[in-house]
Structure formats: C-alpha cells, structure tokens
Amino acid sequence: MSAILDGRVGDAAIEEPNYDGEFDAVVVGAGLAGSAAALTMADRGLEVLLIERGSSPGAKNVFGGVLYTPTIRELVDLEDAPLERYVAEKRFSMLSHDDETALSISPGEWRREPHNDSYTVLRGEFDEWFAEQAVDAGATLVTETTVTGLLREGREVVGVETDRPDGGVEAPYVVLAEGANSLVGEGANLKATESRENVAVAAKEVLEFPNGENVIEDRFRLFGDAGVSYHYFGEGAVGEAFGGGFIYTNGDTVSVGVAYRLEDAAANDQSPEETLNLFKSHPRVAPLLRDARTVEYSAKTIPEGGAESVPDLAHDGAVIVGDAAGLVLNNGVHLEGTNMAVESGYHAGRVIADANARGRTDADALEAYGRALEESFVVKNLERYAWLQETVEEDRELLFETMPTAFADAGAEYFRMDREPKAEHASRAKRAVVDALGGWRGLAKLALRYRKVVT
Amino acid sequence: MTWTIVVGVKQVPDDDEIGIDPDTGRLDRASAPAVMNPPDRDALEAALSIADEVDARVVAMTMGPPMATPVLEEAVAMGCDDAVLITDRAFAGSDTWPTSLTLARAAEALDADVVVCGEETTDSSTGQVPPGIAAHNGWAQLTYVEELEPDPEGGRLIATRDVEGGHERVAAELPVVVAVAYGEFEARPAGLHRKIYAENDFEPAQLTAEELGIADEVGLAVSPTAVGGMETVEPVERRGEVVDDVDGLVEPIRGVET
Numbered sequence A: 001m002s003a004i005l006d007g008r009v010g011d012a013a014i015e016e017p018n019y020d021g022e023f024d025a026v027v028v029g030a031g032l033a034g035s036a037a038a039l040t041m042a043d044r045g046l047e048v049l050l051i052e053r054g055s056s057p058g059a060k061n062v063f064g065g066v067l068y069t070p071t072i073r074e075l076v077d078l079e080d081a082p083l084e085r086y087v088a089e090k091r092f093s094m095l096s097h098d099d100e101t102a103l104s105i106s107p108g109e110w111r112r113e114p115h116n117d118s119y120t121v122l123r124g125e126f127d128e129w130f131a132e133q134a135v136d137a138g139a140t141l142v143t144e145t146t147v148t149g150l151l152r153e154g155r156e157v158v159g160v161e162t163d164r165p166d167g168g169v170e171a172p173y174v175v176l177a178e179g180a181n182s183l184v185g186e187g188a189n190l191k192a193t194e195s196r197e198n199v200a201v202a203a204k205e206v207l208e209f210p211n212g213e214n215v216i217e218d219r220f221r222l223f224g225d226a227g228v229s230y231h232y233f234g235e236g237a238v239g240e241a242f243g244g245g246f247i248y249t250n251g252d253t254v255s256v257g258v259a260y261r262l263e264d265a266a267a268n269d270q271s272p273e274e275t276l277n278l279f280k281s282h283p284r285v286a287p288l289l290r291d292a293r294t295v296e297y298s299a300k301t302i303p304e305g306g307a308e309s310v311p312d313l314a315h316d317g318a319v320i321v322g323d324a325a326g327l328v329l330n331n332g333v334h335l336e337g338t339n340m341a342v343e344s345g346y347h348a349g350r351v352i353a354d355a356n357a358r359g360r361t362d363a364d365a366l367e368a369y370g371r372a373l374e375e376s377f378v379v380k381n382l383e384r385y386a387w388l389q390e391t392v393e394e395d396r397e398l399l400f401e402t403m404p405t406a407f408a409d410a411g412a413e414y415f416r417m418d419r420e421p422k423a424e425h426a427s428r429a430k431r432a433v434v435d436a437l438g439g440w441r442g443l444a445k446l447a448l449r450y451r452k453v454v455t
Numbered sequence B: 001m002t003w004t005i006v007v008g009v010k011q012v013p014d015d016d017e018i019g020i021d022p023d024t025g026r027l028d029r030a031s032a033p034a035v036m037n038p039p040d041r042d043a044l045e046a047a048l049s050i051a052d053e054v055d056a057r058v059v060a061m062t063m064g065p066p067m068a069t070p071v072l073e074e075a076v077a078m079g080c081d082d083a084v085l086i087t088d089r090a091f092a093g094s095d096t097w098p099t100s101l102t103l104a105r106a107a108e109a110l111d112a113d114v115v116v117c118g119e120e121t122t123d124s125s126t127g128q129v130p131p132g133i134a135a136h137n138g139w140a141q142l143t144y145v146e147e148l149e150p151d152p153e154g155g156r157l158i159a160t161r162d163v164e165g166g167h168e169r170v171a172a173e174l175p176v177v178v179a180v181a182y183g184e185f186e187a188r189p190a191g192l193h194r195k196i197y198a199e200n201d202f203e204p205a206q207l208t209a210e211e212l213g214i215a216d217e218v219g220l221a222v223s224p225t226a227v228g229g230m231e232t233v234e235p236v237e238r239r240g241e242v243v244d245d246v247d248g249l250v251e252p253i254r255g256v257e258t
C-alpha cells in the first residue's frame, strides 16, 4: 500500500464504524414533527440521529397546504425560510353539483406581519430547509433509509432497525415522527391501527400556468406575496363522501386537492384521482384552473380520529409525535396538522432533554410530554371538536347534499329577476332552506348542534 | 499479498432530474443536482466483490472539484476503505487525455494492482478514460467486463468480456485496468453505520497535480480535443414507398438522388 494512505486519520479501514450508543436520540422521520424534535434536542446539546426514508426531507410529502407557524417561529428564524405566500383570504364554499354558495374572509390584519402565522409552502422545499436547521444545530441526518422496527430490551425501546445492511442503531431515546402511515409504531404495538372511519384519503396536484404572466395574481385577486386558501365542501367537492376540496396559491403554482374519509372512498368505488378530477372540473372550480398544467400528483392518508384516537404518547424509551400520534384537526372549517406537529415535536424534544439530564428513559419520566401537550392548544383543540366527527356522520346527507342545493336555491330565489314582488322571492327563498333542513324545528336543532364549530 | 483496488468514480448531473425547459425546449442541466455517474456504481460493486474473495483494500478516487466529495462519501458508505480527491485548479479544461493521465498517475501513486472503472459516463460518455489509464501506465486492460474472477495465486485477474457475437474469457496479469459493462454489477446498498460515518465523519485524502508530478501536463492547453464547430443538421425529408417484390426494389433505390 502506498504511503499516501498509510495510517491516515479518517481511514474507514482502520476500524469498522459503529454508532451504537453514540447518539442520545434517534428520530424516525424528518417531517415537521421530527425536525422540530431533532432541533429542540440538538439545541439542548443532545446528539441526535434523524432518519428519513425519502431522498431528502419532504421529498415524499403530500400536503395542501398552509403551514401554521406560531411555534416554528419560536424555534427558527423564518426570514430565510422557503415560504410561498401568506394567506390573505380564506374562502369557504359549499358546492352542489352545479351551484356554489361562498363566504370569503379577508381581514386587513392578515395582510400585515406576521400574517396570522399562515403561509402556503411546498413541503419538498420547506421540510428540507427545516431539517437543515436541525443539522445546523448539530443533528445528524441520514436519508434514503427506512426504519423497519424498534430494538427492544424487555419493554424498553433501545434503538431502531432500518432497511440497510448492518441496519440497527442503539440509542436511549426514540422519537416516532413517521406521519399518518405509522407502520413502525403500529408494528411495535405502541399504537393501534387507526380504524377506517378515522382515516381520510387525500389526493393533491400542484399545477402551473405555462401561458402568461401574473395568472395567479389576476385570477385570485392578489398583490405581492398575498395568497389564498379556498375550502370547498358538499357534493360538488367530494361526491357523497365526508370531506372537502381545497385550492391554495403558491408562488408560481397552485395546490389543488381533495381529502375525504377512507371508508367512503372504499364504498363509493371511486379512486381519489377520479374524485380530484371531478372536483377540478366543477363549473365553479374549472375556470380558476383553466390552462393549468399538472407538475406533480400525490396521494396520502390523514388521521382524523381526534382526541379519542390519540395513543399513549410516552413509552419506555420512546415517544410519539405529530401525525403518528393522530394530532390533526380536520373538521371542514379547520385542517390543521402542521402547527400541532411542530408543537408536539418541540415538547417531546424538551422533555427528553430534561429526562436525559436526569438519566431517566422510563415512560413515567417521559409522561411530562403528554402533560405538556394536554396543557397546550393541541389537545384542547382536538377535544373541542371531538364531537363533530360523529354528529357530521349522522347528518352527512343533509350537510353535503341537501344543504348546498338548498342554499343555492334560496339564493337563486331571493335574487330572482322577474315580475313578481320581492316579498314572494324572499319567502320562497326562506322556504327552500327551511323545508330542506326539516322545518323551523329542524333548523333550530341543527344550529344548536353545530354552533360550537364557530363559537 | 494484499491487493490494492482503486475505483474511478465521477460526479455527473442527475439524468432523472435534467428537465426540459418548457419554454425553450432545451435540456436544463444547470439545475440538475450532481450525483455519482450510474455506471460507476457497477464499478464499485465489481471492486467490492473482488475484495469479498481476496485480501484487498478498495480505494475510490475522483478527479474533480472539492464539490465532488459526496461521490467519494457514497463510495466509502458502500464499502470502500478509503477515498482520494484529486483536485487542482490546474486540471480545469482537461479532456480525456490529461484526465486519464492524472488518474493513471494517481493509480500508480496508490500502488494499484487493479483499477476498476465504469463503462462510460452519462455526461461525456467517451469511454476513453479506462483505456487511457492503461495506456499511460503501460498496464493491461479489460473492457466491457461482465464477470470477474480474481486469481491471487497466479497474480492474475480473469474476466468474462462481452465481445461482438459472444463472450470471451481472458486473464490479465496485474496491474490491470478494468472497465465493467453497465448493468452487470448491481450495487450493494450502503450499511447504516458506514453511511453515517462516510457522510459525517469521513474526509477524503487529497492529491494535487504538483504531488502527482504532472502540473505541466494537464489543463486546457495540453488537451488535444478541439471542437471544430457546431452545426444543427436539418432533418432530411424521407420518402416512403411499398414495393410488391424484391425485384421491384432496385429501381426505386436507383432513382434516389444523393
């Protein structure tokens, strides 16, 4: 052997590398929750290994989406973050098969910093950037590596197994941040498989407009970095299924998607892609997307079991965060998971750093994470809407089919242009709604049942 | 005796990510991320499979800018024992002649018994570098290799080569330069601990033109390749005609103006 390489420092042949026990914590998944946990622990001086199955963090991420930033803003400087647009308008729209009735909200406050902490992002770019912040803080990221199981000693989780040769690595703490399709946590019996009625499927496309300048600004009435989030529900959005459609504006593209309950998708024998295509061709949606070209298509699941399906969050040597822990609020008015993912990752990281300082890895020591979440907006919000899912299921036909048509009919009647007096139109409009919704009694009951969505 | 096996790896733009600019219709190479030349993964696998059978040390080398370091890390992750970055401003503008001279000198400096290369690169694809290394050093060469059998007792490497119309089994005395056929050696996945080590804790050794004693023999000035000019060829209009039998074929062909 030549002198050039003799006894060189860094020569891999000198010793087969082994990192067992070198890291304090392994984080499974470099999504928002995982990177937040890794960053929080690295900031507190822990050695962290962040394992991601994609070729880069976020590469496999399907998401609408609006990133809600109240917690992330506390963790990193968002100045250089790849944000697309801030949300200047939210629009809620009821679609029957050919009618639309909509409500638009655009407070002046949203146009000013910090823009109500709501920004559209492309997760491929944002997650990569966020993981980089964790790496800058000292975490070690390894990509193209899938965690296949947990290493255990008795009940205690002592590391992870991956799909690579020589693929096990031991560390005192494991953070499960693998997202909604949480095969590792389920495989290790740390959480139950989510029942079908608590899982939504989502299909999403990113579209660009190859012809012309400023198409997005002009079509969605925007200046500068302003953007919109449009939410659609009713028969015209996702057929008879329980769920909705959305359009979000990015810098040069729009994200268009549908999300609805898996059970309905199975029963209706209609693929998410078909549902998305029907939504895109709705007469009130198609004009917004005219001449657009698809640059990306993806499909995924969203947990929506609410507070009741949140599993035990702390185990001996492991915690569960983000979507893997079912921390998503999806109720028609709100679709929020990003803020909860970051908040949960932050608390988990903080609690592990504390436990590490005391040399504790047992579930009792990590329970503080669950308690912190309970005191935060995360569990409070989930509990607040826990009732909604069931109630909506009972009223499905009424809400998604009858109501969109009734409101559209009422609108058509109220503003009808003919030679009858307006009083006639008004009372016919009123009747269209009242009859459809089960008379005045039905209407009053309905209002009572759903008042908590907005109050 | 421990064999030293040196593997040539090169960084190229990722073919899968080379988009077509929708507005101009041109290939957009600049924005494509850099990856290891895919045929070099076969070269690494071939080298490591020799090391599975004989006592050997496998060292990856690349001639390129410091930005090319990730291909060396990938090589170490896969199983190479060490890696060398051959880098120098003097190399700028080198064509295949000085490139293969540089790699030849590096192989010599590393006391290589076997040099393994890919069939060709996906960005320049001349396939000249491996034979060039052999020529500069006066070593044996084995190209289009589909199978390798080391013969440590005989100090030989036996190869099955793809030749027109079949295969050829030949033995070469060491030192030898091998270019493996693309697609014949499926690269092994990197082990977890090696991957973490390679990407985070490993630093390649470095060699300069000066250290290889070739500072005056590399670079644009000594590169014999000259591009005479570029011409866009207009497609020729094609005429098609169906004839009923073979005899009828001659006339229409004669009729074609050249």
Ligand SMILES: Cc1cc2nc3c(=O)[nH]c(=O)nc-3n(C[C@H](O)[C@H](O)[C@H](O)COP(=O)(O)OP(=O)(O)OC[C@H]3O[C@@H](n4cnc5c(N)ncnc54)[C@H](O)[C@@H]3O)c2cc1C
Binding pocket: A028, A029, A030, A031, A032, A033, A034, A051, A052, A053, A054, A057, A058, A059, A060, A061, A062, A063, A064, A065, A066, A067, A068, A145, A146, A147, A148, A177, A178, A179, A180, A184, A202, A203, A204, A257, A258, A259, A300, A301, A302, A321, A322, A323, A324, A327, A328, A335, A336, A337, A338, A339, A341
């Ligand atoms: C279509 C759609 C639209 C949405 N819109 C919004 C919205 O507008 N606003 C909002 O706030 N929320 C929205 N959500 C919810 C939001 O996307 C999630 O709540 C959020 O991404 C959860 O973050 P996470 O880090 O827990 O999981 P994820 O973002 O899913 O990240 C998990 C990561 O783990 C990796 N991984 C998984 N398994 C393994 C393994 N075994 N080994 C290694 N790595 C692994 C994955 O590749 C991924 O990078 C939407 C979701 C969908 C599907």
Ligand SMILES: Cc1cc2nc3c(=O)[nH]c(=O)nc-3n(C[C@H](O)[C@H](O)[C@H](O)COP(=O)(O)OP(=O)(O)OC[C@H]3O[C@@H](n4cnc5c(N)ncnc54)[C@H](O)[C@@H]3O)c2cc1C
Binding pocket: B007, B008, B009, B010, B037, B039, B040, B043, B061, B062, B063, B064, B092, B093, B094, B095, B096, B099, B103, B116, B117, B118, B119, B120, B121, B123, B124, B125, B126, B127, B128, B129, B130, B225, B226, B227
């Ligand atoms: C006119 C001309 C100008 C050029 N100008 C430049 C220039 O300015 N800058 C520049 O960087 N390149 C330049 N090149 C390209 C470059 O110098 C060589 O052509 C190239 O490095 C090797 O040729 P190739 O890619 O065709 O390799 P091939 O012969 O197709 O490669 C076969 C195998 O050889 C090995 N190999 C090849 N190159 C390397 C390497 N660099 N390190 C380690 N192993 C290797 C690999 O195993 C590869 O699979 C130029 C080429 C030409 C023709």
